[in-house]
Amino acid sequence: MTLLKAHFFATFVAILLLLSSCTKAEDPISRTTSLKDAAKGLFSIGVGTSANAMSTPGAMDLLKHEFDFVTPENCMKPVAIQNKDGLCDFREADKFMKLAEKNGVQIVGHCLVWAKDDRTPPWFYQNGDAKASKELLIARMKSHLAGVQGRYHGRINHWDVVNEFLSDGEGTWRESGWFSTCELDFIIEAFKTARELDPDGFLIYNDYRAERKGKREKLFKLIEHLQANEVPIDAIGLQGHYELDDVPYEDLEFTIGKIREYGLKVVISEVDIDVVKRGRWYQDDGAYREELKTYDPYKDGCSEEILKQQADQYAKLFEVYARNADVIERVSFWNLHDGQSWLNYFPWKRENHPLLFDRDLKPKPAYTAVIETLKKYRK
Numbered sequence: 001m002t003l004l005k006a007h008f009f010a011t012f013v014a015i016l017l018l019l020s021s022c023t024k025a026e027d028p029i030s031r032t033t034s035l036k037d038a039a040k041g042l043f044s045i046g047v048g049t050s051a052n053a054m055s056t057p058g059a060m061d062l063l064k065h066e067f068d069f070v071t072p073e074n075c076m077k078p079v080a081i082q083n084k085d086g087l088c089d090f091r092e093a094d095k096f097m098k099l100a101e102k103n104g105v106q107i108v109g110h111c112l113v114w115a116k117d118d119r120t121p122p123w124f125y126q127n128g129d130a131k132a133s134k135e136l137l138i139a140r141m142k143s144h145l146a147g148v149q150g151r152y153h154g155r156i157n158h159w160d161v162v163n164e165f166l167s168d169g170e171g172t173w174r175e176s177g178w179f180s181t182c183e184l185d186f187i188i189e190a191f192k193t194a195r196e197l198d199p200d201g202f203l204i205y206n207d208y209r210a211e212r213k214g215k216r217e218k219l220f221k222l223i224e225h226l227q228a229n230e231v232p233i234d235a236i237g238l239q240g241h242y243e244l245d246d247v248p249y250e251d252l253e254f255t256i257g258k259i260r261e262y263g264l265k266v267v268i269s270e271v272d273i274d275v276v277k278r279g280r281w282y283q284d285d286g287a288y289r290e291e292l293k294t295y296d297p298y299k300d301g302c303s304e305e306i307l308k309q310q311a312d313q314y315a316k317l318f319e320v321y322a323r324n325a326d327v328i329e330r331v332s333f334w335n336l337h338d339g340q341s342w343l344n345y346f347p348w349k350r351e352n353h354p355l356l357f358d359r360d361l362k363p364k365p366a367y368t369a370v371i372e373t374l375k376k377y378r379k
């Protein structure tokens with residue numbers, strides 16, 4: 001080859017390489033497998049994300065290739081929609097709906113009531129300078145449901161009606177303005193209203209760590225209370241935010257079994273497996289927080305060994321789900337890929353790797369492990 005030819009050839013190769021790296025995230029999905037196909041006949045597969053994230057290169061291709069359902073990460077929550085008295089802001093939620101619908105992905109309504117003070121628009125609790133009465137608070141809740149469920153009627157079927165009412169501490173129920181004003185009646189009214197507004201809706205109560213000993217007894221008490229009051233509830237949502245080496249397989253199996261006995265379905269609503277574990281953040285009254293704030297062990301990538309452990313634990317988790325597929329309606333992940341996970345900044349900033357897809361939207365060992373597990377059980 002002459003020098004000139006070699007020079008042209010090298011330039012050509014460099015341009016090709018450059019082009020391929022620029023379009024890395026935009027590759028159309030060429031693999032023939034997908035999570036939703038592997039899970040066919042067992043349960044639907046979903047993911048929680050935002051309209052912005054869905055609009056990044058490659059994200060929507062990945063989402064519609066792999067998932068049946070999408071849950072709006074934040075834009076449909078009460079504080080996003082009704083932060084001011086009498087003013088509903090549906091702009092973000094509408095944008096989300098439009099994008100998902102245009103791409104043929106089903107949507108989860110998340111969430112109509114969040115039984116936590118910092119997740120409830122503060123004005124809900126007030127009547128001028130006085131505290132809102134039970135009647136007023138429930139009327140506001142009903143009008144919120146009518147606004148959201150009315151707007152998206154027939155376009156959303158799965159509704160997270162109430163989120164996170166069980167206490168993590170000694171009490172049974174979470175202390176909040178909802179509970180102190182209405183006791184459990186706001187939940188009863190929320191489900192009854194949701195059913196009136198959407199007779200065909202699939203109505204879910206959603207909570208975290210609810211499969212674990214100590215908290216699950218509270219969940220069963222809640223189910224019994226709701227059923228004694230003939231509340232129209234279809235399913236329990238077990239969020240599934242786990243940490244590596246602390247996935248509660250047996251607890252999960254036990255709790256799913258109990259939910260089956262109550263005649264309810266299960267939704268696994270927000271799965272991830274944190275590899276830069278956050279448990280110590282909460283230990284000993286926050287004693288390790290200064291140290292953890294700069295703890296970022298996988299900022300240059302996660303070791304193969306950890307990825308393998310994560311894959312094994314995802315496989316074992318999906319064994320539990322697949323074995324109980326008769327009662328599990330949907331399994332949703334919380335966020336689309338590692339770069340987009342909430343665990344990159346909660347409860348401190350770090351580079352996390354909790355999901356099935358990496359930052360380039362490429363499947364990780366955990367993806368293959370989940371697909372292989374599902375295939376064993378697929379009908």
Ligand code: GLA
Nearest residue numbers: 073074110163208239270342
């Ligand atoms: C809870 C909520 C979700 C989300 C996650 C953390 O699980 O249900 O909407 O806020 O926390 O991101």
